[in-house]
Amino acid sequence: MEENDSNRKVLLMGKNGAGKTSMRSIIFANFLPKDTMRLGFTIAINESRIRFLGTLCLALWDCGGQDHFMQHYFESQRDTLFRSVQVLIYVFDIKSDDQRDMKYYKSCVEAIKEHSPTARIFVLIHKMDLIPLEKRSETYSKKEREVYQNSESLNVVCFGTSIWDETLYLAWSKIVNYMIPNSEMLSQSLKKFCVACEADEVVLFEKSTFLVISSYSAKEHRDTHRFEKISNIIKLFKLSCSKAAARFKSMTVANSNFCAFIDEFTSSTYIMLVSSDSSVQPALTQMNIGIAKKHFEGIVKASTVSQ
Amino acid sequence: MQIALLGTKKVGKSSILKVVFQKMSPNETLFIDSTSRIEEIKVENNPYTKYTFVDFPGSFEVSQINTQDRKILSKCAMIIYVLDAQDQPYNKPLEKFINIMTEVHSFNPDCMFEMFIHKIDGDMFVTEDLKLEAQNGVSFLLKSDIQERKLPEPGYFLTSIYDLSIFEALSKILIKVSPQVNYIQNMLDNLMNYCRIDKVYLFDVINKLYIATDSTPVDLISYELCADMIDVVIDVSCIYGITGNDNMTSAFDKKSTSVIKLDSGLTLYLREIEHMLALVCLVKEDNFDRQNLIDYNIDIFKDGVKQIFQAHEKLLKSEENKA
Numbered sequence: 001m002e003e004n005d006s007n008r009k010v011l012l013m014g015k016n017g018a019g020k021t022s023m024r025s026i027i028f029a030n031f032l033p034k035d036t037m038r039l040g041f042t043i044a045i046n047e048s049r050i051r052f053l054g055t056l057c058l059a060l061w062d063c064g065g066q067d068h069f070m071q072h073y074f075e076s077q078r079d080t081l082f083r084s085v086q087v088l089i090y091v092f093d094i095k096s097d098d099q100r101d102m103k104y105y106k107s108c109v110e111a112i113k114e115h116s117p118t119a120r121i122f123v124l125i126h127k128m129d130l131i132p133l134e135k136r137s138e139t140y141s142k143k144e145r146e147v148y149q150n151s152e153s154l155n156v157v158c159f160g161t162s163i164w165d166e167t168l169y170l171a172w173s174k175i176v177n178y179m180i181p182n183s184e185m186l187s188q189s190l191k192k193f194c195v196a197c198e199a200d201e202v203v204l205f206e207k208s209t210f211l212v213i214s215s216y217s218a219k220e221h222r223d224t225h226r227f228e229k230i231s232n233i234i235k236l237f238k239l240s241c242s243k244a245a246a247r248f249k250s251m252t253v254a255n256s257n258f259c260a261f262i263d264e265f266t267s268s269t270y271i272m273l274v275s276s277d278s279s280v281q282p283a284l285t286q287m288n289i290g291i292a293k294k295h296f297e298g299i300v301k302a303s304t305v306s307q
Numbered sequence: 308m309q310i311a312l313l314g315t316k317k318v319g320k321s322s323i324l325k326v327v328f329q330k331m332s333p334n335e336t337l338f339i340d341s342t343s344r345i346e347e348i349k350v351e352n353n354p355y356t357k358y359t360f361v362d363f364p365g366s367f368e369v370s371q372i373n374t375q376d377r378k379i380l381s382k383c384a385m386i387i388y389v390l391d392a393q394d395q396p397y398n399k400p401l402e403k404f405i406n407i408m409t410e411v412h413s414f415n416p417d418c419m420f421e422m423f424i425h426k427i428d429g430d431m432f433v434t435e436d437l438k439l440e441a442q443n444g445v446s447f448l449l450k451s452d453i454q455e456r457k458l459p460e461p462g463y464f465l466t467s468i469y470d471l472s473i474f475e476a477l478s479k480i481l482i483k484v485s486p487q488v489n490y491i492q493n494m495l496d497n498l499m500n501y502c503r504i505d506k507v508y509l510f511d512v513i514n515k516l517y518i519a520t521d522s523t524p525v526d527l528i529s530y531e532l533c534a535d536m537i538d539v540v541i542d543v544s545c546i547y548g549i550t551g552n553d554n555m556t557s558a559f560d561k562k563s564t565s566v567i568k569l570d571s572g573l574t575l576y577l578r579e580i581e582h583m584l585a586l587v588c589l590v591k592e593d594n595f596d597r598q599n600l601i602d603y604n605i606d607i608f609k610d611g612v613k614q615i616f617q618a619h620e621k622l623l624k625s626e627e628n629k630a
Contacts, residue, residue: 226546233542240535244528246571253540255548256562274547 007057008179009084013073013108014091015101016041016065019126022163023091024048024062027172027209032239033163044069045081052176053206053213054268056304067100074107078115082108085116086179091124094131094143094160106150113152121156122175123147129162136160169228169235173212182303186214189299194218194273197288198280200258203227203272204265210235213269219276230272234262252282263289266297308358308484309382313407314389315400316341316365319425319468323389324348324360326468327477328514333468341365345379352513353583355616358481369403369410380411384484385419388461392427392441397448405452412458420461421480428467438465471531478516479525487619491519494611499523502601503594505573508533509612512541512559512583533587536575540565540585559583568592576601580609 012020022036028050042064050058061081063073073081090105105123112119125147131139140160147158159171177183186204194202194216201217210231223229234251241248250263258276263286265271273285312320322336328348331339342364351357361379372380380386388404390397404422411418424441432438442463453460462483464476482488495507499521506529508517515534517525544558563579574595576588586605595601 221547223546229546230543233539237535237539240532241569244532244569244571246569246573249568249570251539251565251567253543253547253565254562255544255558255560255564257550257560258544258547260543260547276547 007059008086010058010060010087010089010175010179011081011085011108012060012062012089012091013104014065014124015070015093015096015098015104016067018065018091018093018096019163020062020065020089020091021046023124023126023161023168023172024060026163026168027211028060030208030239030242032236036163041066052209052268053180053300053304054266055301056180058176058179070104074111078111082111082115085112085119087175088112088116088119088121089124089175090121091126092143092147094125094127094139102146102150105147106152109150109152109154113154120178121151121154122171122178123156123158124161124171125158126161128160128167129164166225166228166232169211169231170225172209173228173231176206176209176211177213180213180303181305183214186299186303187216189296190214190216193288193292193296197273197275197285198277199273199275199285200277201274203230205231205234205270205272207264207268207270210238210270234270254282259285261285261289265289265293266300269296269300308384309361309379310358310385310387310480310484311361311363311380311383312387312389313363313367314365315391315403318365318389318391318394318400320365320389321346321362322468323423323425323466323473323477324362327474327516328360336468345376350514352511353581355581355584355612356481356485356511356518358484369407372410377414380418381415383411383415383418385421385480386411387421387423387480389423389425390445392424392465393429393431394426397445401445401448405449405456405458408453408458408461409456419483420459421464421483422461423464423466423473423476425466425473427465427472428469441465471527471534474514474516474534475525475527475530478518478520481516482519485518487615488519490615491612492522494608495519495521498604498608502588502590502597502604504588504590504601506589508587509580510534510537510585510587512537512585518584529589533575533589536565536567536577536587537585539567540577559585566595578602578605580605580612 012024014020021039021042025031025036025039026033042062044064046062048060050060052058088108090108092101112121125140125143128136144158147156161167161171190202190204200219201215203215204213205211206213212227212231215227238248253260258274259282260272260274262270262272271289273289314320321339321342325331325336325339326333328350342362344364346362348360348362390400408420424445427438427441442465446463466473466476498504499507506523507521509519510517515537541559544563548558559579561579565577567575572592574590574592576590578586580586
């Protein structure tokens with residue numbers, strides 16, 4: 001594996017049946033949540049190269065979680081697997097009581113500490129939809145605490161996820177964002193653009209996954225999960241367009257309180273601009289988006305290169 | 308406007324009503340209990356359409372009809388008979404249907420009859436041919452009895468709660484029982500021609516049935532695309548278009564509008580017509596460059612629809628006063 005600047009090695013691990021392949025199929029392979037029921041178990045390691053934001057390349061290693069594979073990972077394949085890793089994503093099935101799960105996690109953490117000490121670890125506490133609403137917060141916190149206890153004091157970030165709602169998009173947006181070397185440059189540019197357009201907020205999405213790359217909000221909003229909800233809504237609509245043998249290009253939604261534009265932006269991104277100011281002319285906003293496209297093409301490319 | 312649902316046990320009458328009118332997911336319907344008593348579902352999402360669906364228990368036998376049942380059935384404009392397509396042979400349920408038709412036709416001669424050949428999904432009905440075969444089989448079995456007893460010919464629909472076919476069927480039967488919709492259809496045809504629109508639907512935003520459409524045939528793909536567009540508009544409006552603690556019905560307001568452009572050159576245009584009623588047009592991108600003209604014509608259409616329904620209300624009221 002080349003230790004190239006733009007190649008990012010991402011390990012996706014967890015016991016079999018946790019939902020690793022389902023998740024990556026939804027995010028990267030345009031599966032609908034109900035389509036994932038057709039997936040069988042992953043045999044050994046499935047490596048997929050994913051082009052992200054044009055120049056960024058993610059090497060996603062989906063590691064089959066059956067016991068005999070897991071044994072190999074920590075013994076004979078330890079070196080090759082855990083070396084040069086940028087990100088480890090470990091997936092727990094919240095409904096599983098299997099004690100070996102935490103043991104495997106601990107082994108992963110130890111191996112990472114040894115072979116890729118600079119790697120970042122993300123833990124997805126998955127299938128949260130199977131826990132009744134009133135018990136969700138408590139169950140999640142308990143698992144999160146257990147994860148921290150077994151993380152050998154490494155900096156680990158946890159998310160509660162489900163393929164049936166927007167939580168999946170939040171977790172993967174954050175994971176992918178971590179791998180963009182210069183996302184600060186992007187958010188600064190978006191801020192300038194937002195102010196110039198007199199918009200309430202501007203969000204940048206990656207073209208095929210619709211994960212949130214960057215955003216700037218000039219106005220506070222009560223729903224802190226709105227971006228990932230939009231990712232989910234648009235992604236589902238994109239898939240429904242493909243049934244009609246078409247792809248969606250742009251969208252405007254408005255009522256008396258707001259106007260939202262979602263349009264193709266650079267070659268690898270989409271932009272969403274939301275305005276609640278009725279004095280802002282839609283045609284003008286669309287013109288501004290058109291003018292900004294060329295400018296942002298360079299900025300997006302630059303953000304994928306380390307400084 | 309009353310519409311009754313009848314059929315043998317476990318055919319799926321209550322499931323249909325729950326999926327279409329109460330937003331139940333089709334998978335959840337496996338767990339609902341059998342209907343033991345007559346249940347009514349009132350649908351009044353917009354000021355123009357009001358109807359009541361009467362869900363009869365599967366155990367209802369027309370031979371044991373009591374006065375209350377008779378009263379309900381005599382007020383029905385239409386009876387939908389649901390047949391489980393996967394439960395062959397069809398002889399017994401079809402016999403039941405003939406008996407129901409005979410009995411109801413005797414005291415309610417204006418009542419229309421529709422048959423939903425339901426559960427037309429799964430391995431048994433993978434191709435269109437297999438589905439049509441079922442429909443032809445059923446109409447053949449009913450033919451002689453219908454002719455003998457001089458009963459009205461029922462309409463046939465192939466339906467399933469797992470796709471939009473049940474929504475399309477219900478939209479069509481509701482149009483059948485609403486004569487005023489013919490005028491709206493004419494207006495929609497005019498709108499189509501003047502604005503060079505390819506297809507237009509007047510949607511009930513809450514249950515995504517269409518109240519009216521133009522006279523070109525309905526294709527499920529365009530219908531599904533429009534229904535999905537409504538989902539997107541409502542979901543995005545619920546995030547950005549509500550102030551404070553308002554709910555979904557205020558997310559879709561008088562100025563709700565949306566334009567979606569597809570790379571195939573098709574544009575979807577949505578405009579609010581009335582409370583919870585949306586006009587969804589499919590236009591070619593080139594024909595959409597005169598949006599102002601389309602908007603002007605839609606405003607005229609909006610007024611026209613209002614007038615038609617108000618006239619219909621007046622007519623109903625005067626008929627009630629006479630009776």
